[in-house]
């Protein structure tokens with residue numbers, strides 16, 4: 001099976017004086033999730049199909065390729081997932097300046113975000129005997145320009161319900177902003193097996209946040225009605241992706257935050273993606289108010305795992321999150337974290353084979 005090709009020694013290395021390794025989680029149904037503590041990244045998710053398996057997560061064969069990755073494959077993005085306009089925000093009348101790494105803006109935490117740091121790793125079995133990996137990281141006051149010493153924990157659990165369950169928590173010693181997400185690219189035909197435009201997608205969202213040409217929300221909350229952004233009823237990702245609609249032209253496809261239909265921050269079902277040719281379906285649940293649906297428009301990876309290539313639109317991300325650039329939009333749900341508060345978020349990617 002394909003997993004044999006991923007050589008664990010290619011993932012073992014000392015980076016920043018810490019040991020980096022590849023961790024395998026398996027469940028009783030034969031599903032496998034591989035994670036590296038470099039960037040808290042999901043490297044593979046292998047679904048047993050017949051006598052073989054389909055790996056639905058895009059990734060690389062070695063840690064060196066992850067060190068050079070510009071696409072945020074499988075990462076935990078932070079401290080602030082997605083963009084902060086001009087790399088600036090104000091908290092209590094003080095302006096903070098971040099490293100700008102995406103045109104004039106800050107993307108996914110700056111120059112060395114959570115995707116490029118080494119996390120402490122602790123594999124364990126949970127109360128249901130399911131395999132889990134707790135990753136923790138201390139982001140020091142001033143790192144990438146963000147205030148506060150921030151302790152972050154991310155626990156990945158591969159459940160017997162064929163879910164990757166991701167539980168995040170964080171605490172700070174000074175007022176700060178925080179927005180964490182996972183940036184795995186999925187392809188339900190199998191990573192490297194063509195584009196994702198044939199997948200059916202539904203999103204439980206009546207509104208989305210339109211952006212300017214630099215992908216920063218304008219502040220408008222727009223109804224999806226009568227637009228190509230309407231996924232309330234499942235339809236193919238590719239059906240309207242090339243429409244003459246300014247949001248899609250700017251993003252070269254979908255790269256937007258949808259405002260999830262939710263009344264509270266309880267865990268709820270927010271998205272479903274399915275691929276008829278393999279029968280694989282992904283159901284997404286989250287406690288977050290938004291999801292960035294990114295159709296992998298900028299992907300251009302010549303050599304991913306098993307020597308396969310990942311061209312444009314060969315993977316999609318459903319990044320459950322608070323809205324991009326919230327620190328600069330008072331009417332968006334707040335991303336402020338105060339000392340003595342605990343940030344939490346839970347997201348579940350659940351797989352079925354029909």
Ligand code: BGC
Pocket residue numbers: 070071072082215255256292294298319
């Ligand atoms: C962003 C895209 C960006 C990608 C980076 C997504 O979260 O919305 O604009 O290109 O991450 O790989």
